[in-house]
Amino acid sequence: MRGTDQPDSVGARLAVRLSGLRTEHGWSLDELSRRTDVSRSTLSRLERGELSPTATVLGRLCAAYGRTMSRLLMEVEAEPPALVPAAQQPVWRDEPSGFVRRSVSPPHAGLRAEIVEGTLDAGAALSYGNPPVPGVEQHIWVLEGTVEITVDDTVHTVRRGDCLRFRLRGPSRFRCPGPDRVRYALLIVMP
Structure with a gap:
């Protein structure tokens, strides 16, 4: 999977989080597509982890969900320690x-x-x-x-x-x- 260091790490958790955010907002794939100008099929593939988002697509999703890219990526990472090697x-x-x-x-x-x-x-x-x-x-x-x-x-x-x-x-x-x-x-x- 493109966009990840390990196939089962950030990319897989990002797919789950994107699906969860859409559900939390009560939006269908069609509604999210309308809000982001990203095709319904691309959104579906992103949420299933079949495709990793580009920076542009991730930026559009973050805007729709009212999050910075860093905040979204933080949500799929374990809480960071005080020291980050x-x-x-x-x-x-x-x-x-x-x-x-x-x-x-x-x-x-x-x-x-x-x-x-x-x-x-x-x-x-x-x-x-x-x-x-x-x-x-x-x-x-x-x-x-x-x-x-x-x-x-x-x-x-x-x-x-x-x-x-x-x-x-x-x-x-x-x-x-x-x-x-x-x-x-x-x-x-x-x-």
Whole structure:
């Protein structure tokens, strides 16, 4: 299964959680499809664990359910300890888009912030619709390479060592212009 480090770990639990969220909301597959613009058949395959979601699809599902991607992924992981060794940080891959997401400091009950390491291949781009939690605060610190981040219709070119900070209220886009991949740290602070 694409998107998982081990076939029976995060991907399988994510499929179960996605199915549970839809049930909790009382939505049919048709209703969820209408809310996310993801086909009914794709949603069904995701919930059965036959298909792993891309970053774009997962972003649409998170928006429909009012969760950040990190929060959703936290719900399928065991509660993290105070110390999160590098070898135990959950990693999620979206091979088609060239995106890798490491949850360096996973969300934790009672804490409002989390840290994510993201890498995006040269030439790759990710677009997100409206945020699942409007007004979420983000700080993006580029560790290697360059990324173009579009927020509020403004394109920001963020280079190694630069930090972009904002409150996310609408669509956003990440694009790595190359020639090398970009690696960045993302600090997310819930409102």
